[in-house]
Amino acid sequence: MSTASRIRCADLNDRIMSAKEAAALIPNGVNVGMSGFTGAGYPKAIPQALADHIREQREQGTEYKIGVFTGASTAPELDGVLSEVNGMSFRIPYQSDPIGRKNINEGRMDYMDVHLSHLGPDVAAGFYGKISVAVIEVVGITEEGHLIPSSSVGNNKTWVDVADKVIIEVNHGQPAGLEGMHDIYQEDFLPPHRKPIPVLKPEDRVGTPYIKCPKEKIAAIVETNSTDRNSSFSEPDEASKQIAQNILQFFDDEIKAGRLPKELLPIQSGVGNIANAVLAGLNDGPYKNLTSYTEVLQDGMLEMLKSGTLKMASCTSFSLSPEANQELAENIEEYKDRIMLRQQEVSNHPEVIRRLGIIAMNGMIEADIYGNVNSTHVMGTRVMNGIGGSGDFARNGYLSIFMTPSLAKGGAISTIVPMVSHVDHTEHDVQVIVTEQGLADLRGLCPRKRALEVINKCAHPDYRDRLLDYFERATKNGRGQHTPHNLAEALSWHENFEETGKM
């Protein structure tokens, strides 16, 4: 497709430049708001040019770092290249890049892990200082100079609103047919003048299909031509399939008990192989005309849309394998009315999530016997990725389900432990825990009863007796019997792992 058909606003032609020239517009020390959410819609060229610039500056003896704000995780072309040159002094709100992770966990990069629904409003409120520059991938620019978002929306509206300078990447490699799939809510996100967000059903349109941007803010336009870099999903393994079966059985039981309608309620699903297996299970089940109100549309949801199991999906981003990406691109007109991409304040907004009654399904690193969940930290100290939107959905949804295989590292780790080494979801926020062993329904149970439910239903048999032993001794140690613990021993399983390589 030609430049003219993507950049329809002729006034802006004089801003077209190379990635290197555009990167030079980003000064040392500033905060930059970049597009990108779960490996979709991130800028492909400018971060690399900036990384080159940082390396050159450093070779000349000048330290050069920026703060990077995104929607969520990006890809090697953004987090990878900037992490490689250790070019980020601060990173927020979610990242999954292996080099970035190493920089964080070795103390070379400051990282802050926040709820995805919170960041945009908190930046707009000024809680994170000034965001000087926005770097945003789009599929095109309208006649009026408005930005047509790409394969994710994330925080792009906020970055454009708050930045002084907006740098655009127009990516010819993204399907032009994405135009029209976005819904950008235009009301103010700052109190005291906020209004109700009028989303009453997942499919409700409440905004415009583009991001408004004053032309004079656009400092540079860089043209690119490459697809999002997403890896393929692996075929679900036995544990993932069993987890999916356990959840489907639970849904059946809830429908029979009159606690869920037969078309369920809008589903939210985290990303990854287990989530994909659950979606595949739903797709194979008796369901029709389900809806989804979620962050990320992954392969499993596209399959469900194709089969008619899913009527429509609202999200803020795609996260598709190359094969699914091709399926979407080739049939985009058929999907257009059934997929909506919103900014993440809205896709993850507590107001909408509570109103719609979302069924929240998220992965986790570990859970403890009392129902506290760790989604972020390995052995209490090393961050894996981040909390993402799991808190937005688990806290405010109709049902909050957390899932993981019961073992990790070939059995060296039990994902059910006496006490989690980090808490991201408290005992007050976790209703259901699922492993391939079974499903623990914690609703209505006091902590002591939860412990037996979690141990007996979810723990792997290799660790079950030790967990029961811990619990029984804790109930006899003369301390509080609301949440029995032996504090001196509560984190010893993690300490064992650090010392010996197994729990």
Add this chain to the structure above:
Amino acid sequence: MSTASRIRCADLNDRIMSAKEAAALIPNGVNVGMSGFTGAGYPKAIPQALADHIREQREQGTEYKIGVFTGASTAPELDGVLSEVNGMSFRIPYQSDPIGRKNINEGRMDYMDVHLSHLGPDVAAGFYGKISVAVIEVVGITEEGHLIPSSSVGNNKTWVDVADKVIIEVNHGQPAGLEGMHDIYQEDFLPPHRKPIPVLKPEDRVGTPYIKCPKEKIAAIVETNSTDRNSSFSEPDEASKQIAQNILQFFDDEIKAGRLPKELLPIQSGVGNIANAVLAGLNDGPYKNLTSYTEVLQDGMLEMLKSGTLKMASCTSFSLSPEANQELAENIEEYKDRIMLRQQEVSNHPEVIRRLGIIAMNGMIEADIYGNVNSTHVMGTRVMNGIGGSGDFARNGYLSIFMTPSLAKGGAISTIVPMVSHVDHTEHDVQVIVTEQGLADLRGLCPRKRALEVINKCAHPDYRDRLLDYFERATKNGRGQHTPHNLAEALSWHENFEETGKM
């Protein structure tokens, strides 16, 4: 006031009976939804009659227990008398009775601690089984048989909606002038047909001043005549006053930085002496025409309403000293337009809290150096009261502030610890921690920087060096540097306390 003027629906006169007769309508083993929130508006006569009945039954060899669901804490006449006979098999969602606490922590009573905004909708969804009976204090019954709530609303609408049998206490000791102060939202609280709650300002009325109840559900009416039993507040001590000063200074700074308007945003405040000191500080400050959107209206807020510092307050309950109660009763017509009592799903609803941009100020038991907060557990095992609405407000508010004196038990306990022994508010939900030592502003800080901020600003000097030593050694132990911890030692301060009586 006469019976006729309180019970205006003559059809119901035949349901008037004694508390003993009414209590006999509550079968063994059922769940009962009772009114009551922070010591206000709880039934005064039936729980005592029921406790007597339970004692008699037990003397005859029949075990007799019920599940008790309320709004929040009640008073000796409810939680006290039923705890004394160990008559509750299950208690939810918040309780502060000393005998009840002992029963829970010694394993004789199952207790579940949930977010106050969640309980009503979750009960309506059927997650807690059947609620058979509702026992509700009211100030009167209208001509149509509708219930005029008393000094709290709590979950009363839900209990009336879901119960088969409704037992009413008409309390002649509550001011008749409470009529008209309540606002009961009538829309459905179950998905998928929920609508936006049209509260755009704290003062917006969105419902009716009474709870609708089909007359045929009313199984009994008992007349009582006694006031809510609330204790007086003590004069703020020096630590409380200093905490208040630190928060007021923070507000000033935020106004100067353009992050808060000069009339602030609607305030929420927990209950207790520290909260009252903060309110007294606000009342002495330069503020005019503030608003409040909170759970509980306590003495400090009544003072602020009187002085004009506060324009109006929306809450779900009063919690007033006898003196303040008298002030309210004597001048109720003047307060009527400026105080609104809503059901707790609405007073604590994430949708409204996020929209209005509440400033959430809550007490805590302890915080750790990384900003995790424990609001509920003493030394990780013994529950104190419960999380109450602190999570509803902290997670969804504009600012989340947690406060406590830096020492407890005469210095034997540091309220700033290496790792909290229980997490109720995660690192993702805590923006500001305040003690009398100072205020730690955690916004925009990675965990390592938070640790130094919390230790240097909030910890008591007696513990500061040990905290710094822990943190420094944790940063050098070769483990993850995102959230440095020595796991074997992280809970040792609590273990020390259990073993030696000091941390």
